[in-house]
Amino acid sequence: MQKLTAQRQAILDVINRSDKHWDADEVAYALKENDTPIGIATVYRGLAALAEQGLIESIQLADKKRYERADKKHHDHLICTDCGDIEEFCKPEIEKLQDLVASEHDFTIQGHQLLLFGICIRCKGKGI
Amino acid sequence: MQKLTAQRQAILDVINRSDKHWDADEVAYALKENDTPIGIATVYRGLAALAEQGLIESIQLADKKRYERADKKHHDHLICTDCGDIEEFCKPEIEKLQDLVASEHDFTIQGHQLLLFGICIRCKGKGI
DNA sequence: GTGATAATGATAATGATTATCATTCTGACT
DNA sequence: AGTCAGAATGATAATCATTATCATTATCAC
Structure with missing residues (x-):
């Protein structure tokens, strides 16, 4: 039922491009730079969906969530x-x-x- | 420079009375029950001050901070x-x-x- | 190609926490 | 006791990350 839409693919691409630990705003900014701007609510939903599908990893810091590539061993x-x-x-x-x-x-x-x-x-x- | 005022003493008493892990609202509610109501901003500041002085312990959960007694061994x-x-x-x-x-x-x-x-x-x- | 289901995006709402600010308290020192 | 500086208080506004709402649009199975 979860769909890998163009927007979510774009989010995934951004995150897979580096070893950074991204927050939602940073992802939204990178998408804008990338000429694939996506609404911030959609970024939040996309990150949650991708993490649920195991395509990205999430870490919960004190103040916010950050996301990183999933193709690394656990750490x-x-x-x-x-x-x-x-x-x-x-x-x-x-x-x-x-x-x-x-x-x-x-x-x-x-x-x-x-x-x-x-x-x-x-x-x-x-x-x- | 940090002062242990009557309000902070009351907060400390509430927390020391049980093994609970308290959030700010729960502390404020307990204080009201206790006939020592304290403004919510003061509760937040008091908890931060007491934790800084080591009189209580804080744990940062995903969505909020919780506080507990400090007179236990580390866990x-x-x-x-x-x-x-x-x-x-x-x-x-x-x-x-x-x-x-x-x-x-x-x-x-x-x-x-x-x-x-x-x-x-x-x-x-x-x-x- | 028609529904059912899900996603999008703009924006409002939420909820925990912090900032503001006028007022009050505290302790140290006359 | 009186004064002064530094803190604390409390009501309320502001902040910030995130989620909800809702009308619209896309997607997929049949």
Whole structure:
């Protein structure tokens, strides 16, 4: 029932073009630059639909949702509280421990979100 | 410079009275019940101030912030996507791995947020 | 090619949170 | 006690991401 329309294809193309973590406004802006402007409500709906179909990944930050390409292996995120930059990491041992925790609590795990906050190496330098 | 005023003391008392994870509205409602009604803006500021002073803990969920007592040992949260219930868990091995990840990325870690989403044991039963 | 179903886009509405601003409180110091 | 500066308060407006509404248009199955 979910359709992959021209607009959603355009959104998907934008997101697949880079490793960025996009928010809705950034996607809308990129689409305008691209001469395929799409209404902001449609961008929101398109992002939600694409994420539901697994064609893109979503991460929920404190204030907003961001979306990224889905054709990467699973990872979590390091977020610099200074510059806002988002790095990715992968630590399967953590996932295993999460599954253990869930089973200890008779909890059927559906997903997780792990964010590490701190100062990235670039901002550490510039601080002084 | 941050002051622990009567209003903030009242907010703190409400939160310390239970193991709940409170949002601002719930705190405001409890204060009204308590015959110490406080303006909603003041509740928000009070919660932020108390969290900054370490007198309460805050957790950032998708849509809103929630606050809980600070006099417990560190833990993370299991969130039932059906009933919204929040359980707590403690797994120091995960924290250690997080520190390891951070150091691998030359990242000075300041904090983290780990949420596990799924179905709690109660909702599993009632679903059939 | 005709319905049924879904998508679009402009705009209004929502909901949590923050900003504004006039007023009041607090604590330190005369 | 009196004064002054810095905070806090509370009512309300503003903000910002997101969702709802609704009339219109596109899409797909038959």
